[in-house]
Amino acid sequence: MADSSANEQEISVGPLKKTSVGVPAIASSMRYAYEEMGTRRSLQTLLKMNHVDGFDCPSCAWPDPDPEHRKTAEFCENGAKAVAWEATRKRVDAAFFAEHSIADLRSQDDHWLEHHGRLTEPMYLAPGATHYAPISWDDAIALVADRLRGLPDPNRAVFYTSGRASNEAAFVYQLLARRLGTNNLPDCSNMCHESSGAALSETIGVGKGVVTLDDLEHHAELIVIVGQNPGTNHPRMLTALEHAKRRGARIVAINPLPEAGFGRFRNPQTPRGLAGTGTVLADSYLPVRVNGDLALFAAVNKALLAREDDHPGSTLDRDFIERYCDGFDAAAQGWRDLDWDVLTAQAGLSRRQIEDLASAVTEAGSVIVCWAMGLTQHRNAVATIREIVNFLLLRGNIGRPGAGPSPIRGHSNVQGDRTMGIWEKMPDAFLDALRDEFGFDPPRQHGWDTVDTIRALRDHRVDVFFALGGNFVSATPDTELTEASMANCALTVHVATKLNRSHLCHGTEALLLPCLGRTERDVQAAGEQFVTVEDSMSMVHASSGRLAPGSDGLRSEIAIVTALGHALFGDDVGWRQMGADYRVIRKHIEHVVPGFQAFEERVAQPGGFMLPRGPHDSRTFKTATGKARFTVNPPTTVEVPEGHLLLQTVRSHDQFNTTVYGLDDRYRGIKGGRRVVFVNADDLRDRALADGDLVDVVSVAPDGERRAKAFRAVAYPTPRGCVAAYFPEANVLVPIDSVAEVSNTPASKSVVVRLERAG
Numbered sequence: 001m002a003d004s005s006a007n008e009q010e011i012s013v014g015p016l017k018k019t020s021v022g023v024p025a026i027a028s029s030m031r032y033a034y035e036e037m038g039t040r041r042s043l044q045t046l047l048k049m050n051h052v053d054g055f056d057c058p059s060c061a062w063p064d065p066d067p068e069h070r071k072t073a074e075f076c077e078n079g080a081k082a083v084a085w086e087a088t089r090k091r092v093d094a095a096f097f098a099e100h101s102i103a104d105l106r107s108q109d110d111h112w113l114e115h116h117g118r119l120t121e122p123m124y125l126a127p128g129a130t131h132y133a134p135i136s137w138d139d140a141i142a143l144v145a146d147r148l149r150g151l152p153d154p155n156r157a158v159f160y161t162s163g164r165a166s167n168e169a170a171f172v173y174q175l176l177a178r179r180l181g182t183n184n185l186p187d188c189s190n191m192c193h194e195s196s197g198a199a200l201s202e203t204i205g206v207g208k209g210v211v212t213l214d215d216l217e218h219h220a221e222l223i224v225i226v227g228q229n230p231g232t233n234h235p236r237m238l239t240a241l242e243h244a245k246r247r248g249a250r251i252v253a254i255n256p257l258p259e260a261g262f263g264r265f266r267n268p269q270t271p272r273g274l275a276g277t278g279t280v281l282a283d284s285y286l287p288v289r290v291n292g293d294l295a296l297f298a299a300v301n302k303a304l305l306a307r308e309d310d311h312p313g314s315t316l317d318r319d320f321i322e323r324y325c326d327g328f329d330a331a332a333q334g335w336r337d338l339d340w341d342v343l344t345a346q347a348g349l350s351r352r353q354i355e356d357l358a359s360a361v362t363e364a365g366s367v368i369v370c371w372a373m374g375l376t377q378h379r380n381a382v383a384t385i386r387e388i389v390n391f392l393l394l395r396g397n398i399g400r401p402g403a404g405p406s407p408i409r410g411h412s413n414v415q416g417d418r419t420m421g422i423w424e425k426m427p428d429a430f431l432d433a434l435r436d437e438f439g440f441d442p443p444r445q446h447g448w449d450t451v452d453t454i455r456a457l458r459d460h461r462v463d464v465f466f467a468l469g470g471n472f473v474s475a476t477p478d479t480e481l482t483e484a485s486m487a488n489c490a491l492t493v494h495v496a497t498k499l500n501r502s503h504l505c506h507g508t509e510a511l512l513l514p515c516l517g518r519t520e521r522d523v524q525a526a527g528e529q530f531v532t533v534e535d536s537m538s539m540v541h542a543s544s545g546r547l548a549p550g551s552d553g554l555r556s557e558i559a560i561v562t563a564l565g566h567a568l569f570g571d572d573v574g575w576r577q578m579g580a581d582y583r584v585i586r587k588h589i590e591h592v593v594p595g596f597q598a599f600e601e602r603v604a605q606p607g608g609f610m611l612p613r614g615p616h617d618s619r620t621f622k623t624a625t626g627k628a629r630f631t632v633n634p635p636t637t638v639e640v641p642e643g644h645l646l647l648q649t650v651r652s653h654d655q656f657n658t659t660v661y662g663l664d665d666r667y668r669g670i671k672g673g674r675r676v677v678f679v680n681a682d683d684l685r686d687r688a689l690a691d692g693d694l695v696d697v698v699s700v701a702p703d704g705e706r707r708a709k710a711f712r713a714v715a716y717p718t719p720r721g722c723v724a725a726y727f728p729e730a731n732v733l734v735p736i737d738s739v740a741e742v743s744n745t746p747a748s749k750s751v752v753v754r755l756e757r758a759g
């Protein structure tokens with residue numbers, strides 16, 4: 001990873017903000033849009049975003065309001081940046097690659113690489129070459145087909161996906177991998193909401209959230225936001241929270257950082273927000289210790305149970321528990337046995353704070369819990385989310401208006417990609433349906449997830465690494481190991497819109513295949529095409545780009561994948577037809593994936609349609625026992641040795657994952673640099689350090705130490721013992737073997753570190 005130190009950057013630190021969005025946000029997003037796209041293109045593009053005749057925002061997976069309630073400008077600051085980033089006028093063409101060698105490009109950081117603009121034509125790196133050089137599409141596709149055909153075992157190929165791929169692209173992509181004979185389909189979800197999927201599938205029988213936007217806006221009486229920073233990562237959620245708030249809902253935020261989105265919200269879409277003081281969103285804020293949430297929810301459950309024990313019939317929904325659940329008695333015994341002192345120490349919260357939360361819960365007729373990466377990226381993540389399910393089940397807060405678990409997804413179509421079969425361990429029912437539809441037997445042996453893939457790369461067990469989007473080496477843990485391991489491949493292939501680090505950490509030979517983005521018109525043999533996506537709340541809808549393609553050399557992801565399918569297998573499953581007319585793909589999806597009957601007709605309706613979810617629709621739970629399951633989750637936290645701290649890695653306000661738009665983090669008061677580490681002032685003082693000092697952050701793990709050099713220490717209001725730094729700069733510190741139990745998600749929110757004064 002290119003390593004500029006904090007002292008080469010001019011970082012300045014101002015006060016953290018207590019107000020979010022409003023006028024500064026609009027100014028910031030429009031400035032960025034104008035710079036990248038120019039004025040006319042900016043307005044033309046942004047006004048089409050998230051409208052029924054336009055394209056789905058490529059940023060986060062927050063749902064759209066129903067068509068009657070959409071505003072002229074239905075986008076947020078960060079969505080506008082994501083679009084401007086894609087629709088930029090800058091180009092990375094053959095001349096650019098002729099000028100810059102791979103070594104030269106590798107010495108640049110992610111920000112620099114992506115800012116040179118869109119890729120324009122296929123590029124090939126020959127064995128031993130120092131520069132990427134142009135190649136025709138036909139030759140590129142033939143080359144990939146040839147190398148895949150030559151594999152001694154299809155499991156020596158890996159097909160990575162990032163969550164921007166449309167449903168149609170994801171469907172043909174998994175079909176290609178399985179037709180070849182492998183389930184090696186790692187994706188960004190393995191690093192993201194895998195823990196949510198694992199916990200929810202086991203306990204309620206679906207691996208996704210079971211609330212709707214309507215539940216959140218119009219029905220929930222209490223909304224708990226835990227381990228999520230909506231002001232930055234799902235800004236349009238603030239509008240929904242404001243609605244909820246104004247009709248009297250209470251909001252509790254649980255987070256080691258006092259994020260700006262919990263404070264005063266100035267909605268840029270209303271006069272009140274533009275001119276007035278806005279709405280205070282969170283009624284209370286609990287500064288939990290990093291990784292303290294399992295203890296916290298276990299403690300709340302213990303408190304609720306104690307109230308029920310004292311006054312039977314007062315607190316729990318006995319009727320719901322008896323009718324719909326199993327495992328209650330064992331869970332209850334588990335809570336009774338817990339020790340308050342241990343729980344409060346692990347959570348870093350007082351008994352009073354926890355009892356107050358329990359009271360807020362009993363006063364609310366319906367409760368929604370929203371969460372994101374603050375919960376999923378810990379060793380005990382799956383247990384924590386299971387404990388949240390327990391919390392909801394205790395009072396029947398599932399399958400009725402305004403209640404339920406709501407994991408807030410990341411990438412705009414990461415949920416849809418899973419629904420389409422991008423998963424290394426899809427269940428047999430899906431594989432059977434695929435077999436029946438296409439007449440070949442898909443492999444049954446589970447494939448590799450992201451962490452397994454890195455280990456396989458390291459151990460020379462991968463020959464062809466193919467990526468449909470994403471930035472594998474920067475997004476994954478243990479950056480140095482991952483970067484070095486890519487060189488063990490014979491061929492690396494990236495389908496991408498912009499240049500990033502992963503394209504420079506290549507195998508013996510490499511291909512870069514430039515594709516259309518969401519904002520662009522997609523014309524195939526059967527005419528203009530649209531694609532579909534699924535949001536965080538299971539709404540499926542169409543997305544069609546409006547801009548002319550960034551270059552004549554671009555192809556759609558679907559065109560690339562189906563061309564490869566055809567080169568490998570001829571017309572066995574109709575690759576050509578699928579590439580020519582996406583309705584053919586949707587027909588196959590209709591036959592293979594549950595919930596998609598009459599797909600073409602229903603997706604033509606404005607706003608699309610909602611996929612069925614048993615727990616939400618009818619309180620049916622397709623678990624191992626056919627009931628919603630209480631589970632026993634003994635509270636644990638990460639052992640932090642004396643003198644050490646627990647590091648979580650977060651996103652700034654000026655990035656989308658590994659794409660860094662700019663070097664500021666406005667809400668947290670940071671300007672001009674990203675190599676910062678947020679530390680409690682007392683923890684700095686104990687180490688004879690002060691705000692502004694340069695430190696090395698050193699992580700310690702059984703397999704040795706890892707070091708991130710020269711970060712600026714920032715005194716910050718986070719609980720003692722906890723620190724934070726930005727992803728992806730801090731990924732060098734995350735040990736490959738430090739993963740969540742069950743889900744295998746890198747534990748990038750609980751890394752044991754110490755600080756050393758930079759030498």
Ligand SMILES: Nc1nc2c(c(=O)[nH]1)N[C@H]1C(S)=C(S)[C@@H](COP(=O)(O)OP(=O)(O)OC[C@H]3O[C@@H](n4cnc5c(=O)[nH]c(N)nc54)[C@H](O)[C@@H]3O)O[C@H]1N2
Pocket residue numbers: 059060061078192226227228229230232233234254255256257259288289290291292293372373374375409410411648649650651652653655656657749
């Ligand atoms: N603008 C923008 N939007 C995005 C993204 C982006 O990078 N930029 N990324 C997208 C993606 S892929 C995703 S997955 C989502 C991510 O959305 P978030 O999960 O909101 O993203 P993070 O920055 O990882 O923030 C995690 C939050 O959890 C808190 N946290 C950390 N550790 C703990 C803990 O132990 N307990 C609790 N209770 N809280 C903790 C952090 O302080 C932080 O507020 O956003 C999506 N949307």
Ligand SMILES: Nc1nc2c(c(=O)[nH]1)N[C@H]1C(S)=C(S)[C@@H](COP(=O)(O)OP(=O)(O)OC[C@H]3O[C@@H](n4cnc5c(=O)[nH]c(N)nc54)[C@H](O)[C@@H]3O)O[C@H]1N2
Pocket residue numbers: 114161162163164165188189191192193373377410411468469470471472474475476477495496497498499500515516517518557649650651656657658659727728730731734748
């Ligand atoms: N330490 C730490 N690590 C983390 C996280 C963390 O919180 N902390 N978060 C994790 C999470 S939640 C996630 S989701 C992963 C993200 O992992 P990825 O999804 O792999 O990473 P991104 O940065 O989202 O990928 C950006 C790249 O996608 C390409 N791209 C953009 N749009 C398109 C498109 O339309 N088509 C194609 N083909 N390519 C496109 C561009 O080339 C761009 O450079 O990172 C994970 N890594």
Ligand SMILES: [Mo]
Pocket residue numbers: 188191192193409410411
């Ligand atoms: Mo994510």
